[in-house]
Amino acid sequence: MKLLYAVVIFANAFLLFELQPLIAKMIVPWFGGTAAVWTTCLLFFQLLLLGGYLYAHWLVGRQPKRQARIHITLLALSLLTLPIIPRSAWKPSGLEDPTLRILLLLAATVGLPYFLLASTSPLLQAWYARGRPEGEPYHLYSLSNLGSMLALLSYPVVVEPLVATRHQAIGWSVAYAGAGALCGIVALRSQGEVAGAPPEAAAQQKSPPPPPKPGWKTRWLWIALPACASALLLAITNHVCENVAAIPLLWVPPLALYLLSFILCFEGHAWYRRRLFVGLLALSLGGMAYALSPATQNLGLAFMISLYLGGLFVCCMVCHGELARLRPHPAHLTSFYLMVALGGALGGVLVALLAPRLFSGPYELPLALVGCAVLLLAALYRDPTGVFPARRAKAGWALAVVLVLALAAHLSFSTWSLRARSRLMARNFYGNLSVADSFVVHYSAARDARRPPVGQILYVRSLFHGTIRHGFQFTAPELRRVPTAYYSPGSGIGLTLRIKGERGPLRVGVAGLGAGTIAVYSRPGDRYTFYEINPLMVELARQEFTFLSDSPVPVEVVLGDARLSLERAERQAFDVLAADAFSGDAVPVHLLTREAFSLYLRHLKPDGVLAVDVTNRYVDLAPVVVAEAAYFGRTAVDVNNPVDLQRGILPARWILVTGDTAFLDRPEIKKAGRLLPAGLNPPLWTDDYSSVFRVLQ
Numbered sequence: 001m002k003l004l005y006a007v008v009i010f011a012n013a014f015l016l017f018e019l020q021p022l023i024a025k026m027i028v029p030w031f032g033g034t035a036a037v038w039t040t041c042l043l044f045f046q047l048l049l050l051g052g053y054l055y056a057h058w059l060v061g062r063q064p065k066r067q068a069r070i071h072i073t074l075l076a077l078s079l080l081t082l083p084i085i086p087r088s089a090w091k092p093s094g095l096e097d098p099t100l101r102i103l104l105l106l107a108a109t110v111g112l113p114y115f116l117l118a119s120t121s122p123l124l125q126a127w128y129a130r131g132r133p134e135g136e137p138y139h140l141y142s143l144s145n146l147g148s149m150l151a152l153l154s155y156p157v158v159v160e161p162l163v164a165t166r167h168q169a170i171g172w173s174v175a176y177a178g179a180g181a182l183c184g185i186v187a188l189r190s191q192g193e194v195a196g197a198p199p200e201a202a203a204q205q206k207s208p209p210p211p212p213k214p215g216w217k218t219r220w221l222w223i224a225l226p227a228c229a230s231a232l233l234l235a236i237t238n239h240v241c242e243n244v245a246a247i248p249l250l251w252v253p254p255l256a257l258y259l260l261s262f263i264l265c266f267e268g269h270a271w272y273r274r275r276l277f278v279g280l281l282a283l284s285l286g287g288m289a290y291a292l293s294p295a296t297q298n299l300g301l302a303f304m305i306s307l308y309l310g311g312l313f314v315c316c317m318v319c320h321g322e323l324a325r326l327r328p329h330p331a332h333l334t335s336f337y338l339m340v341a342l343g344g345a346l347g348g349v350l351v352a353l354l355a356p357r358l359f360s361g362p363y364e365l366p367l368a369l370v371g372c373a374v375l376l377l378a379a380l381y382r383d384p385t386g387v388f389p390a391r392r393a394k395a396g397w398a399l400a401v402v403l404v405l406a407l408a409a410h411l412s413f414s415t416w417s418l419r420a421r422s423r424l425m426a427r428n429f430y431g432n433l434s435v436a437d438s439f440v441v442h443y444s445a446a447r448d449a450r451r452p453p454v455g456q457i458l459y460v461r462s463l464f465h466g467t468i469r470h471g472f473q474f475t476a477p478e479l480r481r482v483p484t485a486y487y488s489p490g491s492g493i494g495l496t497l498r499i500k501g502e503r504g505p506l507r508v509g510v511a512g513l514g515a516g517t518i519a520v521y522s523r524p525g526d527r528y529t530f531y532e533i534n535p536l537m538v539e540l541a542r543q544e545f546t547f548l549s550d551s552p553v554p555v556e557v558v559l560g561d562a563r564l565s566l567e568r569a570e571r572q573a574f575d576v577l578a579a580d581a582f583s584g585d586a587v588p589v590h591l592l593t594r595e596a597f598s599l600y601l602r603h604l605k606p607d608g609v610l611a612v613d614v615t616n617r618y619v620d621l622a623p624v625v626v627a628e629a630a631y632f633g634r635t636a637v638d639v640n641n642p643v644d645l646q647r648g649i650l651p652a653r654w655i656l657v658t659g660d661t662a663f664l665d666r667p668e669i670k671k672a673g674r675l676l677p678a679g680l681n682p683p684l685w686t687d688d689y690s691s692v693f694r695v696l697q
């Protein structure tokens with residue numbers, strides 16, 4: 001019988017965490033492809049996990065027959081919501097904060113199935129413990145987390161690259177129906193176990209009486225420890241994706257490590273060695289605090305990712321290890337899980353909901369690191385066993401308090417330094433934006449050839465999303481209309497606008513505003529339209545930069561996702577359409593699919609040029625663009641321009657897609673670019689199939 005419980009718990013946990021990346025992938029294109037969608041999805045999952053645990057806690061207090069009937073009824077009703085394919089009516093208009101719409105969409109699409117899957121582990125553990133007072137149900141909790149972790153790791157490696165998204169949803173729905181049937185069988189059999197138990201066994205189950213409920217101090221730690229681990233999970237994921245490496249699917253390893261710590265800590269006491277992990281925690285907190293200093297931004301990518309992921313694992317091992325030490329008698333099992341789920345939900349609310357609205361910068365990670373250190377002190381104060389030797393207890397406590405104070409002081413200074421280096425910091429749902437002033441030294445030839453070049457200091461203003469630069473401008477009035485960053489005259493977009501402009505006024509569309517640099521190419525008679533999903537980006541581009549205001553013609557900015565905006569618009573007849581949304585953050589895959597390219601070509605003139613900026617340190621999107629171009633019978637030209645910081649030029653790679661042979665035959669294009677052959681991997685991306693995992697560099 002235990003095997004049946006184990007199979008059902010494992011299968012439900014696997015489906016629970018297979019659903020998370022699946023539904024997130026399905027709705028991310030509707031909300032701009034940003035990683036913030038994943039954070040909001042995580043918040044929904046944590047809130048519904050709390051609801052599932054609350055339901056399990058309530059249900060085990062009913063009569064056994066009533067428990068089975070209620071749960072089987074809900075399982076049957078949940079089948080009516082299948083398959084889990086979101087309705088297009090949930091697509092945003094582009095003018096509102098997407099958070100509430102995402103939460104409502106998820107509730108309508110996967111709410112009841114996810115709710116019941118979330119309740120399965122604590123509910124079945126309680127049923128198992130009810131019939132076997134001598135049993136150890138917490139091993140089933142570790143099995144549940146193992147199933148969750150395997151699902152999470154298998155999705156980007158096995159499921160996503162091999163199965164179309166719609167087929168994933170249908171396959172998941174079929175598997176859920178099967179798992180629901182098994183869960184119903186367990187519910188009936190657990191009822192039969194109690195009903196069929198002999199009187200001696202029933203009397204045995206009533207004695208000895210369960211111990212009293214733990215006190216409020218212990219229950220407070222049941223909430224605070226998982227809340228801290230949850231806050232660290234989201235805060236470190238956000239920080240790594242925005243400030244270390246904007247690598248797609250980088251949110252998967254942190255969540256996997258978070259689950260692994262649950263597995264190890266609740267499997268038994270052997271994995272969490274208190275003294276060892278307390279020492280590792282001190283090193284991890286110190287290392288992450290040091291990495292948050294502005295002076296450490298040039299540390300190696302692999303080192304930084306390893307530092308943060310390793311630090312997250314150690315922090316979660318400590319939080320969950322201390323939580324496992326506080327686990328109660330199985331009689332209070334569902335109450336314990338309810339408090340754990342409440343803590344996880346609170347951590348998600350703090351990072352995903354409150355931080356973007358209360359903080360102007362990424363301050364939640366430093367607060368979570370200090371909170372972890374303080375919580376460890378609280379846990380050690382309650383039970384210092386195995387950490388401080390009796391003869392050195394006072395010295396150990398003094399050292400621990402000093403280290404926590406030093407950590408708080410260092411993080412406070414680092415946060416202040418980050419703020420001081422920025423002219424302006426702001427954030428919203430789409431992430432952290434900052435504007436910073438700096439300078440470059442421009443060297444010009446000296447009048448006397450025997451002397452070195454003459455250096456001139458030129459001040460620049462830059463716009464950042466995390467550490468990704470989205471454009472900069474020279475502040476000197478005579479240089480404000482000099483195209484910089486990825487948009488120099490020799491870049492793919494610069495060459496295209498100059499060549500196409502020889503025929504007369506241009507109609508230009510740009511997906512992605514940044515600082516608005518492309519507007520420097522506008523001339524009297526031209527029409528420029530930018531599509532930008534982030535209203536804060538539009539505000540900063542207008543207030544802190546003059547590319548838009550200096551334009552000789554009015555520049556239109558359409559707020560909302562570029563693809564959704566173009567779908568709603570009449571045919572624009574663009575001469576040039578630039579897709580400039582792939583240099584950082586999570587790659588908006590929906591802007592690179594066959595359906596997206598079909599939309600772009602519909603809005604282009606027959607001889608128009610689609611210019612795609614594929615400049616990215618982490619993914620190689622050129623093969624994707626080439627495959628789309630070949631599918632529609634267009635030629636793709638790869639144009640690279642090297643870095644020249646003296647002139648404010650950053651390395652850029654543009655793929656120009658067109659069927660205009662006259663444009664392709666221009667000497668400038670032949671000299672600067674190279675034709676890309678069709679047939680490159682990966683295969684054609686569609687709205688139903690894409691795999692960023694296959695194009696990671």
